[in-house]
Amino acid sequence: xxxxxxxxxxxxxxxxxxxxxxxxxxxxxxxxxxxxxxxxxxxxxxxxxxxxxxxxxxxxxxxxxxxxxxxxxxxxxxxxxxxxxxxxxxxxxxxxxxxxxxxxxxxxxxxxxxxxxxxxxxxxxxxxxxxxxxxxxxxxxxxxxxxxxxxxxxxxxxxxxxxxxxxxxxxxxxxxxxxxxxxxxxxxxxxxxxxxxxxxxxxxxxxxxxxxxxxxxxxxxxxxxxxxxxxxxxxxxxxxxxxxxxxxxxxxxxxxxxxxxxxxxxxxxxxxxxxxxxxxxxxxxxxxxxxxxxxxxxxxxxxxxxxxxxxxxxxxxxxxxxxxxxxxxxxxxxxxxxxxxxxxxxxxxxxxxxxxxxxxxxxxxxxxxxxxxxxxxxxxxxxxxxxxxxxxxxxxxxxxxxxxxxxxxxxxxxxxxxxxxxxxxxxxxxxxxxxxxxxxxxxxxxxxxxxxxxxxxxxxxx
Amino acid sequence: xxxxxxxxxxxxxxxxxxxxxxxxxxxxxxxxxxxxxxxxxxxxxxxxxxxxxxxxxxxxxxxxxxxxxxxxxxxxxxxxxxxxxxxxxxxxxxxxxxxxxxxxxxxxxxxxxxxxxxxxxx
Numbered sequence: 001x002x003x004x005x006x007x008x009x010x011x012x013x014x015x016x017x018x019x020x021x022x023x024x025x026x027x028x029x030x031x032x033x034x035x036x037x038x039x040x041x042x043x044x045x046x047x048x049x050x051x052x053x054x055x056x057x058x059x060x061x062x063x064x065x066x067x068x069x070x071x072x073x074x075x076x077x078x079x080x081x082x083x084x085x086x087x088x089x090x091x092x093x094x095x096x097x098x099x100x101x102x103x104x105x106x107x108x109x110x111x112x113x114x115x116x117x118x119x120x121x122x123x124x125x126x127x128x129x130x131x132x133x134x135x136x137x138x139x140x141x142x143x144x145x146x147x148x149x150x151x152x153x154x155x156x157x158x159x160x161x162x163x164x165x166x167x168x169x170x171x172x173x174x175x176x177x178x179x180x181x182x183x184x185x186x187x188x189x190x191x192x193x194x195x196x197x198x199x200x201x202x203x204x205x206x207x208x209x210x211x212x213x214x215x216x217x218x219x220x221x222x223x224x225x226x227x228x229x230x231x232x233x234x235x236x237x238x239x240x241x242x243x244x245x246x247x248x249x250x251x252x253x254x255x256x257x258x259x260x261x262x263x264x265x266x267x268x269x270x271x272x273x274x275x276x277x278x279x280x281x282x283x284x285x286x287x288x289x290x291x292x293x294x295x296x297x298x299x300x301x302x303x304x305x306x307x308x309x310x311x312x313x314x315x316x317x318x319x320x321x322x323x324x325x326x327x328x329x330x331x332x333x334x335x336x337x338x339x340x341x342x343x344x345x346x347x348x349x350x351x352x353x354x355x356x357x358x359x360x361x362x363x364x365x366x367x368x369x370x371x372x373x374x375x376x377x378x379x380x381x382x383x384x385x386x387x388x389x390x391x392x393x394x395x396x397x398x399x400x401x402x403x404x405x406x407x408x409x410x411x412x413x414x415x416x417x418x419x420x421x422x423x424x425x426x427x428x429x430x431x432x433x434x435x436x437x438x439x440x441x442x443x444x445x446x447x448x449x450x451x452x453x454x455x456x457x458x459x460x461x462x
Numbered sequence: 463x464x465x466x467x468x469x470x471x472x473x474x475x476x477x478x479x480x481x482x483x484x485x486x487x488x489x490x491x492x493x494x495x496x497x498x499x500x501x502x503x504x505x506x507x508x509x510x511x512x513x514x515x516x517x518x519x520x521x522x523x524x525x526x527x528x529x530x531x532x533x534x535x536x537x538x539x540x541x542x543x544x545x546x547x548x549x550x551x552x553x554x555x556x557x558x559x560x561x562x563x564x565x566x567x568x569x570x571x572x573x574x575x576x577x578x579x580x581x582x583x584x
Contacts, residue, residue, distance in 0.1 A: 218550045218571040218572060219471055219571070221571075221572050222477075222571050222572035222573055223471075223473055223477065225572045226477050226481065226572065226573060226575060227477060227480075229575075230477070230480045230481055234480070256480065259476070260476075260480070263473055263476070267473075317523065
């Protein structure tokens with residue numbers, strides 16, 4: 001009976017292994033027969049225990065095990081398990097031979113019993129050793145499989161995440177592209193609005209002058225029209241007098257006509273000068289820096305501003321003073337632009353002194369106020385005695401700039417003038433012209449209540 | 463009719479005297495000239511009784527035509543002289559101010575004398 005435990009263990013080990021393998025790798029319909037084989041092993045073992053007739057069951061065990069091994073060995077599907085079968089094979093054969101020899105030739109068996117026992121033991125050890133090592137391999141393989149599965153899962157998760165991220169990146173990129181396009185559009189719109197505003201500021205400063213000039217031109221035009229018409233009438237009268245023989249009267253009328261023609265010519269020239277002044281202001285700006293006589297430029301625009309304001313409002317009066325450094329000569333500037341800056345500063349200065357004059361009440365008895373605007377040019381020299389900077393200052397004795405407004409005067413759209421009187425772009429554009437286009441500085445010195453002085457500082461390249 | 467013309471342009475005198483030479487010859491109209499608002503007020507302080515019409519420019523150095531108009535309308539109530547303002551074409555701002563200050567009529571520069579004469583007949 002003690003011998004039969006070993007066949008039970010062997011058969012169970014073999015069948016359970018094969019069943020396990022079949023369960024995973026197929027064929028699926030083989031699983032059941034091996035399952036029954038397990039029961040058959042147990043049945044054999046129990047029947048041996050009950051019948052006590054171990055001889056018959058012993059042979060059934062041998063046949064069963066050999067049949068099981070032979071069958072399994074021949075199956076292609078179980079080729080991977082041949083290693084396992086090899087573990088059992090020596091033990092099954094040797095224990096069969098053992099029993100066979102004992103049954104057929106007990107004498108021979110008796111005299112060589114030690115050898116038989118050793119062989120059986122060796123084959124048993126072989127079986128256990130192989131099973132043990134295979135078990136270890138199997139476990140290692142399983143562990144590796146699990147690791148590989150985990151890796152696969154991780155890779156799959158990474159792949160999924162990657163796809164998600166890529167979608168996200170695409171989405172974000174699209175969003176960014178859209179935003180970029182929107183910003184570009186906005187920028188373009190701003191740029192075009194800016195250039196429109198600059199244009200409208202140019203037109204506004206031109207408009208300020210034209211309004212005055214148009215006003216002013218009415219006077220000479222009035223004389224040109226009316227003196228020419230009246231002269232035509234006088235000629236008719238002169239003809240009548242000549243026909244009547246009144247030579248003396250005719251000569252007097254002829255004198256009047258001559259005087260009238262002189263007046264027509266005079267007022268025609270006056271109109272011409274006004275229009276020329278206007279055209280000079282509006283002439284095309286090519287943006288090219290050219291050697292320009294700074295004093296002459298300052299003087300031209302000083303007069304233009306003064307006459308423009310006078311034309312608009314004859315009650316306007318201010319003392320104009322100039323203090324020019326004759327040693328300045330020519331400096332490379334965009335004459336039209338710097339001219340506009342000067343014009344803007346002077347117009348502001350005149351506005352400031354007029355405001356102050358108007359604010360003085362009639363009962364004021366202090367020292368009389370003399371509105372004065374001064375334009376000063378000066379230079380700074382390098383140690384070598386060359387001109388490094390040229391300054392153009394516009395100084396007024398108005399009320400100065402309120403401290404609260406001082407920080408904002410160069411900001412676009414900031415104006416202290418009543419609505420409709422200023423665009424709020426004059427000084428900001430002046431600032432741009434001086435700093436950006438000419439690399440210079442626009443400085444303000446201010447004494448509240450006493451006046452302001454704006455200085456354009458232009459670098460001179462030697 | 464006695465008319466005072468106020469304008470800082472000196473040539474205005476020659477122009478009016480020639481344009482109205484017939485009327486002056488026939489003594490229909492008599493003209494006086496002032497070349498500033500201050501001059502005009504000085505003249506009126508002497509002659510306001512006989513002055514029937516004042517023709518005044520608006521843009522003048524010193525006292526403007528509007529200031530003059532204001533003062534005339536304040537000082538001379540009985541009998542009130544007719545004040546006609548000469549405005550630049552399209553100058554709505556001065557036109558409205560003058561109207562508020564009590565200007566009786568307007569003519570635009572350049573002056574259309576045929577039109578002015580028609581007005582004077584009425």
